[in-house]
Amino acid sequence: MQISAKKQINIGKVQIDSIVSLSPLAGVTDYVLRKLIREYSKTCLLVTEMISSEALVQKPDTNITYTDKEEAPISFQIEGHKPELMAKSAKILEKKASIIDINMGCPINKIVKGQDGCSLMKNPQLARDIVIAVKETVNIPVTCKFRLGWSQDSKNFIEFAQIMQEAGADAVTVHARTRSQLYSGAADWNELSKLSGELDIPYFANGDIINPQKALECLEISKADGISIGRASMGDLSLLYRIEKYLNEDILIPEPDLSEKISMIKKHLDAEIEFRGEETGIKFFRKFYPCYIKNIRGGADYRHRLVTELNYNNIINILKEILHNGQE
Numbered sequence: 491m492q493i494s495a496k497k498q499i500n501i502g503k504v505q506i507d508s509i510v511s512l513s514p515l516a517g518v519t520d521y522v523l524r525k526l527i528r529e530y531s532k533t534c535l536l537v538t539e540m541i542s543s544e545a546l547v548q549k550p551d552t553n554i555t556y557t558d559k560e561e562a563p564i565s566f567q568i569e570g571h572k573p574e575l576m577a578k579s580a581k582i583l584e585k586k587a588s589i590i591d592i593n594m595g596c597p598i599n600k601i602v603k604g605q606d607g608c609s610l611m612k613n614p615q616l617a618r619d620i621v622i623a624v625k626e627t628v629n630i631p632v633t634c635k636f637r638l639g640w641s642q643d644s645k646n647f648i649e650f651a652q653i654m655q656e657a658g659a660d661a662v663t664v665h666a667r668t669r670s671q672l673y674s675g676a677a678d679w680n681e682l683s684k685l686s687g688e689l690d691i692p693y694f695a696n697g698d699i700i701n702p703q704k705a706l707e708c709l710e711i712s713k714a715d716g717i718s719i720g721r722a723s724m725g726d727l728s729l730l731y732r733i734e735k736y737l738n739e740d741i742l743i744p745e746p747d748l749s750e751k752i753s754m755i756k757k758h759l760d761a762e763i764e765f766r767g768e769e770t771g772i773k774f775f776r777k778f779y780p781c782y783i784k785n786i787r788g789g790a791d792y793r794h795r796l797v798t799e800l801n802y803n804n805i806i807n808i809l810k811e812i813l814h815n816g817q818e
C-alpha cells in the first residue's frame with residue numbers, strides 16, 4: 491500500500507495534525523458523539539452539525555453550541571443566507587471554534603426553498619458575500635462545504651470553489667454528488683480530482699467513505715488534501731481513528747466486533763442520557779441502533795424492539811440478548 495504522504499493540513503493559520511475530518515450531520519454530530527470520537531482520535535478535525543444563523547442570533551446560548559477545550563480542533567458549521575446574520579453568528583461562535591464552516595451543500599427542501607444550503611451554489615455572488623462578511627468579522631479560518639453543483643448539467647464546483655477562495659475561504663469540502671442526486675448513486679470521487687491544481691487552498695473529499703481502504707482509495711482518486719467522513723461514523727466511534735492509523739502507519743485495525751459495538755452503544759447511549767436527560771436521550775439515540783447493529787441474525791427484530799423501548803433497563807437487557815445470541 492502506498493501510504494499517504496500528508497499527515498497534516500493547514501487551514502489558514504490553524505494546523506490540523508490529521509487529514510481526516512468528521513462531516514457535519516444534523517441531529518447526529520452533537521457534543522456527545524464528537525467527544526466519543528475524540529477519545530479515539532486525538533487529532534482529527536471535529537465538525538458540529540449545522541447551526542441556523544437566524545436561530546443562533548435570536549438565542550445564542552443553546553445546547554447545539556456546547557463544547558469544551560478537549561474537542562479542539564473543532565469547526566462550527568453555520569447555515570443561512572443573510573451575510574449580516576451569518577457574520578453575527580460566526581462572531582458568537584468564534585470563542586468556541588477553531589474554524590467556522592459555511593453550509594452551501596444541504597439539499598433538503600426546507601433549507602433550499604429559501605436561499606440557504608445548496609441553493610447558494612446557484613447564487614455564487616451571494617455565497618461570496620457571505621464568506622466576505624464572515625471573514626471580515628472573525629479572526630479564525632473560514633471554510634465552505636458544498637456539492638458538485640445543483641444538477642448534472644450545472645456542475646459548477648470548480649468555479650464555485652475558486653470564487654470562495656477569492657472571497658477568503660481557507661479550505662473547501664466537496665460532497666461528490668449534485669443537489670439533484672440527494673444521496674442516491676455513488677459519490678463521484680473522480681470528478682473531484684478536477685479540483686487538483688485549480689486551488690491554492692486545501693480541499694476535502696466527501697461522500698461514501700466507509701472504511702480505511704475506501705479512505706485511501708478516495709484520496710488517491712480525488713487527489714484531495716483531506717477527507718471528510720459522515721454517515722459511516724454513526725455506527726463506529728473508532729472509524730476516524732482507524733482511518734488515520736491506516737493512512738499514517740499502514741496499520742489496518744479491524745472493524746469492531748459485536749461485543750465492541752455493544753459496548754459502544756452502551757457508552758454512547760449513557761452519554762446522551764447524561765447530556766439530554768433519560769427520556770430525551772433514549773429517544774434521541776434511536777437513530778443510532780440500525781447503524782451499530784447491522785448484519786446480525788434477527789437484526790430487524792432487535793432493531794424494532796430497541797427503537798420502541800423507553801425503559802433503560804429493558805434496553806440494556808435487549809443489548810445483552812443480542813450479544814448472547816451473537817456469540818452462540
Ligand SMILES: Cc1cc2nc3c(=O)[nH]c(=O)nc-3n(C[C@H](O)[C@H](O)[C@H](O)COP(=O)(O)O)c2cc1C
Nearest residue numbers: 513514515516539540593665697698699719720721
Ligand atoms: C442525517 C444527515 C445529516 C446531515 N447534516 C448535514 C449538515 O448539518 N451539514 C452539512 O453540511 N451536511 C450535512 N449532511 C451531509 C453530510 O455531511 C455528508 O456530506 C454526506 O452525508 C455525504 O458523506 P458520507 O457519505 O460520508 O455520509 C448530512 C447528511 C445526513 C445523512
